[in-house]
Amino acid sequence: MASHDYSSRIVWTGNSGAGTRSYKGYARTWDIAVPGKPVVPCSNDPLLGGDPGRMNPEDLLLSALSACHMLWYLHYASEAGIVVTGYEDTPVGVGEIGPGGAGRFVRAELRPLITLVPGTDVAVAEAIHHRIAQVCFIARSVAFPVTHAPRFRFAPA
Secondary structure (H helix, E strand, O other): OOOOOOOOOEEEOOEOOOOOOOOOOEOOEEEEOOOOOOOEEEEOOHHHOOOOOOEOHHHHHHHHHHHHHHHHHHHHHHHHOOOEEEEEEOOEEEEEEOHHHOEEEEEEEEOEEEEEOOOOOHHHHHHOHHHHOOOOOOOOOOOOOEEEOOEEEEOOO
């Protein structure tokens, strides 16, 4: 098997001058800095006092899962002769918090709205979703079930 290396740089930005001297004395903020790419300012989950205007780890995981699925969908659609002219997703991840505050995702549902050219066989377009879990790097890496509830619409002729 071939291996791929991915790298990132996480830089904590929440030191207000006293470090972690007290639990409420520092912010749970950081930047994701990947060389050659825009910096992504992040925070923890707003349920834990994080900044709701910044991405959090849960947002990033759900977004990565959805984006990976989309890219494979577009690839397989192209191979099958299915012409996609628009794709947007509003995925939902369901988490749980156990005793002691430890959390985890228990499931996710991808809900893509896919725009097809008129005359496309929707059954073929739908079947593509079932192939993706076998190849999507992110879907193959998560330890929770991922379901799909695609919707289709046709582009104006």
